[in-house]
Amino acid sequence: MEIVRTDVSRATALTGEPVLRVLFCGEGGDCVTVDMARIEAGNDDAALDRARAILVQTATFGLAANDYDARSNGNFDEVAVTAADGNEGVYIFEYRDGEGSRQVPPSRMPSFDAAREEAMRCAIDLLVDLEPGTDALTGWLVRVRDERGELLCAIDVQEAEAARQSRQ
Secondary structure, eight states: OOEEEEEEEEEEOTTSOEEEEEEEEEGGGOEEEEEESSOOTTOHHHHHHHHHHHHHHHHHSOOOSSHHHHHHTTOOOOOOOOOOOSOOEEEEEEEEETTEEEEOOOEEESOHHHHHHHHHHHHHHHHTTOOTTTSOSSSEEEEEEETTOOEEEEEEHHHHHHHHHHHO
C-alpha cells in the first residue's frame, strides 16, 4: 500500500484508555490504524516512527497463539522517544526465533540511538517468551543492521534482562 495521507490524533481505546491514534491511508481508500498508549501528543514524527515499527512487527510475526496474546497485541509498553540527531537512516531488525532468526523489512528511523532503543524494547519483550529448560537463556535476541546488511549492534539476553530490571 502506498501511503498518501497520515493523521495523528488523540482517541479512546475500546478499553477506555486514552491512546494516540495514527491513521495511514493509501491509494484506493485502504486505511490502517495503530493505537498507542503513553506516547506524548505533539510529537507527530515520533508517533509515526513508532506506529511504523509496530506495523512492521505485526506484519512479520504470526497471529496470536492464545487469548492472552490476542489481548496483548496492543503492546502498551512505555517507549522513550529519542529526538532525531541528523543520522536518520534505514535499519533492518533481526529477531531470534527459536533456533533461527527472522528479519523484518527495513525501517526508517530518526537515528541509530532510536533504532537501538527499539531493539532493546523488542528484546525485553522477547524475554517473556523464553522458557527456562527449553530455550537457550544466552545469546542475542535482536540485531540491528544498516541498509547494506552490516551489523550495527546486537542485544543479548543478559543486556535485555538488565535493561528490563532497570525499567521496572
